[in-house]
Amino acid sequence: MQGFSRDAGVRGPLEQIPAAGKRKVVAWATVIAVGGFLFGYDTGVVSGALLYISAEFDLNSAQQGSIVSVLLIGAMVGAMSAGRIADRLGRRGALAVESAVFIGGTLLAVAAHDYWVLLIARVVLGLAVGAASATVPVYLSEISPAEIRGRILSLNQLLITVGIVVSYLVDLGFSGSGNWRAMFAVGLIPAAVLCVGALFVVPESYVWLLARGREEQAHGLVAGVAGTELADRLIERFHEQRAADDSESVGMRALLAPRVRPALIVGVTMAAIQQFGGINTIIYFAPTIIEKTGLSASNSIFYSVFIGLVNLIMTVVSMSTVDRFGRRVLLIASLLGMLITVSLLGLTFIVQLNSTLSLVFMVLYIACFAGGLGPVFWVIVGEIFPPRLRAQGSSVATTVNWFSNFVVSQAFLPLAGALGQGQTFLIFGVICLLGLMFVTRFVPETKNRSYPEIDTALHERFERGSHTDPALGSAR
Numbered sequence: 001m002q003g004f005s006r007d008a009g010v011r012g013p014l015e016q017i018p019a020a021g022k023r024k025v026v027a028w029a030t031v032i033a034v035g036g037f038l039f040g041y042d043t044g045v046v047s048g049a050l051l052y053i054s055a056e057f058d059l060n061s062a063q064q065g066s067i068v069s070v071l072l073i074g075a076m077v078g079a080m081s082a083g084r085i086a087d088r089l090g091r092r093g094a095l096a097v098e099s100a101v102f103i104g105g106t107l108l109a110v111a112a113h114d115y116w117v118l119l120i121a122r123v124v125l126g127l128a129v130g131a132a133s134a135t136v137p138v139y140l141s142e143i144s145p146a147e148i149r150g151r152i153l154s155l156n157q158l159l160i161t162v163g164i165v166v167s168y169l170v171d172l173g174f175s176g177s178g179n180w181r182a183m184f185a186v187g188l189i190p191a192a193v194l195c196v197g198a199l200f201v202v203p204e205s206y207v208w209l210l211a212r213g214r215e216e217q218a219h220g221l222v223a224g225v226a227g228t229e230l231a232d233r234l235i236e237r238f239h240e241q242r243a244a245d246d247s248e249s250v251g252m253r254a255l256l257a258p259r260v261r262p263a264l265i266v267g268v269t270m271a272a273i274q275q276f277g278g279i280n281t282i283i284y285f286a287p288t289i290i291e292k293t294g295l296s297a298s299n300s301i302f303y304s305v306f307i308g309l310v311n312l313i314m315t316v317v318s319m320s321t322v323d324r325f326g327r328r329v330l331l332i333a334s335l336l337g338m339l340i341t342v343s344l345l346g347l348t349f350i351v352q353l354n355s356t357l358s359l360v361f362m363v364l365y366i367a368c369f370a371g372g373l374g375p376v377f378w379v380i381v382g383e384i385f386p387p388r389l390r391a392q393g394s395s396v397a398t399t400v401n402w403f404s405n406f407v408v409s410q411a412f413l414p415l416a417g418a419l420g421q422g423q424t425f426l427i428f429g430v431i432c433l434l435g436l437m438f439v440t441r442f443v444p445e446t447k448n449r450s451y452p453e454i455d456t457a458l459h460e461r462f463e464r465g466s467h468t469d470p471a472l473g474s475a476r
Helices: 019-032 034-057 061-088 091-111 117-144 146-174 179-185 188-201 206-211 215-226 229-247 252-256 261-276 279-292 299-325 327-350 355-370 371-381 389-417 421-442 451-462
Strands: none
Touching: 019 034, 019 117, 019 146, 019 188, 034 061, 034 091, 034 117, 034 146, 034 179, 034 188, 061 091, 061 389, 091 117, 091 179, 091 188, 091 371, 091 389, 117 146, 117 206, 117 371, 117 389, 146 179, 146 299, 146 371, 179 327, 206 215, 206 299, 206 389, 215 229, 252 261, 252 389, 261 371, 261 389, 261 421, 261 451, 279 355, 279 389, 299 327, 299 355, 299 371, 327 355, 327 371, 327 389, 327 421, 355 371, 421 451
16 A cells, blocks of 8 residues: 555555654564564574484484475475465464464474474474465565565565574584584574564554454554554545455455466566575585585585575665665566576586686675575565455465475485586576566566556566567666
8 A cells, every 4th residue: 555555545645654653664574574584594404403413313314305305395385374374363363373383393393302203393393484484575565665665575585594694603503512402492582582573562464454344453553653644545545445346356266367367477487486596406505516616515504604694695785775776677687697607607517617616606696696586586475466365475476486495405416416516507597597588578666666556567568468678678
């Protein structure tokens, strides 16, 4: 809604939102983005913990791989169910439930006495990670003033990268004692913060409140942020829009309706590109890749911390530019940089160039991803779906993202063994090229736009036929 989160049917001048109101929104968003921190922490902490789990439980290579990958399977299921839960319980209620699942999964991991209990704990954590990864962007989108919406939505990716870095540092801190249970236990702190925050600190999304007929609560929330006048207009315009929307269907089938289909295509395609571009092959297998360059990978946790810091720094850069330059420019620049750097990385393996060059291109590739595609995907997912289908649309896109993550992480080592590591990176380069072509042709600019404006731009791009759009040309 324009003037607050710029959803369909409610318009109002952005300048009417006072600085104090924006500070409230930033505070709420920071609390909820702890869900992103848990996403990063629980996916990253296992890399160091597994060194000691394997020794204690005498795990073979298949069991070690399953401890890592089973979280991705749980995340797919969690993301798939997140939309229904968020629509039924509210965004705030869904996040409270998800934080409780984080706590339960972490306690189970800490208490695990054998491989099977730990495997179940990782599934439970995966359910929470997947559900939170779908719910957090929805909440952030629905509370954000348009002029800072990109930065607010980028908080999710920022906290993901912070969570990864913190997990590596925690692993490093406990590496001397080998206390892998303590590595997992640290995750209880942010899980408790999210639980308390969702229950007692942040308000419910006013979009959900309006959809459930709780107009007085929604009015009070918006008035506290943007003033009574805008809140009155919001309610008035909501009634006008609801009269026009009464005939719309709801549920998953509604995402396939012609008017919503372009948003669905963009959401799921960007979800797949983000993973099939190869980022998690480096995040998950950095020590293995580094070892292939001829350098020592004995201190794998140190390499992971360094890579995580590069990821974090460039995510901060993206946050500072996404509302200035826009989503589309960052996506195009990011994919072009990823295409060049991952292709050069592949060539260093194929022609056996200096190992330092391989490391340089690996780091540059991560920087290109983190400066654009990494955080901007989550921004786009929070903006392109109709308000009434936003939770379900985010759920579908996030499920595709986790499924793609799982496929790439499982296929990388076998593919690299069959074709060669360099050739596999060239395949990722081809995917980055296809992603660049898709963004150039089909993804509109969403910066400072209401949902109706975004929807119009999406349909214009999909109806343009064979017209070729300059890569950095039209803002649409």
